[in-house]
Amino acid sequence: MSHIAPIDPPARLLMGPGPISAYPSVLRAMSSPLVGQYDPFMTAAMSETQDLYRRVWSTRNEQTFLVDGTSRAGIEAAITSLVRPGERVLVPVFGRFGHLLAEIAERAMAEVHRIEVEWGQVVPASKIEEAIVRVKPTLLALVQGDTSTTMNQPLDDIGEICRRHGVLFYSDATASLGGNAFEADAWGLDAATAGLQKCLGGPSGSSPITLSERATEVIRSRGRVEAGIREAGDTSAADFVRSNYFDLGMIMDYWGPRRLNHHTEATSMLYAARECASVLLTEGREKVIARHATAGAAMLAGVRGLGLTVFGDVAHKMNNVVAVEIPDGVAGDPARQAMLDDFGIEIGTSFGPLHGRVWRIGTMGYNARRDAVLTTLAALEQVLRRFGASVPTGGGVDAAIDTFREAAA
Known part of the structure; x- marks a missing residue:
């Protein structure tokens, strides 16, 4: 058998829009020994990581945890779990990743409405509110920082607009969290997702997520409907969540006190995510x-x-x-x-x-x-x-x- 050399990546200084060079302590954390998914050390690390990310997101949301997968996994989990087929989703687009949110919502069988501005600009809050009044969406899906244009969409006025009109407010903060202000509670976010591979200084492969009580109840109520669908044996019904892996109701049960098995947690990525949060919070x-x-x-x-x-x-x-x-x-x-x-x-x-x-x-x-x-x-x-x-x-x-x-x- 021929010799297979160990992997030996070249030295790189990653100064693009992401991924970036990880903090050395994150790389060290990823090399820590594995334990079983229900080992007391593992479950304690999961609970600790949840608490750390509440501080990262600036939230008191109980439902703050990780979705195993890249930042896109978090986006897909949020949208497919919050939106029922046929419901309206409004997506303001000011770069490539607004189009991504719209595509994922379309795949979730939502009725998607876009409003667009020229690349290199952000969307005025007044334009978003006008579209909300006209479209009457269930969900507003809005990128905070879009690396395709480098723009940072202001979010501080959007939550109040959404509350006034009874709209759920979700933001993709993949490119912005940790390096730009983000106040999940103060800004009225119902759901937000991110990734490690930008300002948080880790590898791609884990997606922090936080969900408000309102978003949690939407997901739980859908779960109750689905339980009835399963009991009736009609899994073709429109309310049925198509994805098992990205079903946030099931993932919440896995991260919750009952620890109901859903998947095997990506242990090394959990270590990485925990260390990313630790670095940020230790420095301040x-x-x-x-x-x-x-x-x-x-x-x-x-x-x-x-x-x-x-x-x-x-x-x-x-x-x-x-x-x-x-x-x-x-x-x-x-x-x-x-x-x-x-x-x-x-x-x-x-x-x-x-x-x-x-x-x-x-x-x-x-x-x-x-x-x-x-x-x-x-x-x-x-x-x-x-x-x-x-x-x-x-x-x-x-x-x-x-x-x-x-x-x-």
């Missing part, structure tokens, strides 16, 4: 958000210091990612590949109307720090010059250093 939630804001402001100043044009409404940009226009005459994909090949630094391209037009550069999680920002800007300057762009010598690094100094003053 507000301090971590401020660190992301400072690193993001330094990267923004740095790319401008190189003479690059920033895409979108910067006033509504996420702290943790910036999109820059690729300079005329520079081959975007080969230049991005040179960053990877020559410097071991990954930055991102984009999707749809922005593909080939912008690069997306992230400063999140473990990489929301001074040396990562400065190293990326120094490498970008060299690559831009090699690909024919005229850029100020040291302009990016100098501007970023000034920003870090101002923040520390």
Whole structure:
């Protein structure tokens, strides 16, 4: 039998829109020994992780836990569990991931209504309320931070609008949680989901979720209806949840005090999620958000210091990612590949109307720090010059250093 070499990934500085370089302590946590899913250590770790994520989400919601799978698993679990076939879902779209929420709602057999704004903008609260009045949805599904455009949708007024009109409010905070303000209770969220691979500084594969009492009752009431459907033997009825794996009613029972078996918890991902929350809360939630804001402001100043044009409404940009226009005459994909090949630094391209037009550069999680920002800007300057762009010598690094100094003053 031929020798199979152990896996040996190359050294990378992941400065794209995600995934990112994980905190070293998260990687160490993932290498911890496995235990059985009902071992007292395991169940205690699950309960502790729930409590930690209540603090991360800024909520008192009892139903705060993890969905095993990437952030998309959390999105699908939330939407398919909250929406019955034929119910109306309103999705404001300001980038690629709004379209994803709409697609998942359509697959859940909802009647989906979209409102759209130009990429690089956010959706005004007044426009959302007008659409709610017109559409009368059961659920509003809204991305907070959309990495395809780097925009951060304001949520603080939306919960009150939804309550006034009797609408459930769900937000996908995959790209924003941990690096931007998120106040689940204060903003009136009924459901929110995220992933570890952005500002939380972990690997993709676990999706934190929190559900309000109102959302929990919607899910429980649907479960009671389904129990009747099963008893009657008519599993073709419209109210029946199509997914077993993403049925939040069953997952809540698994994470709850009864520990009803639903799946085998992904132990190593539980360790990772717990450590991601621990890092954030040990440093201090507000301090971590401020660190992301400072690193993001330094990267923004740095790319401008190189003479690059920033895409979108910067006033509504996420702290943790910036999109820059690729300079005329520079081959975007080969230049991005040179960053990877020559410097071991990954930055991102984009999707749809922005593909080939912008690069997306992230400063999140473990990489929301001074040396990562400065190293990326120094490498970008060299690559831009090699690909024919005229850029100020040291302009990016100098501007970023000034920003870090101002923040520390």
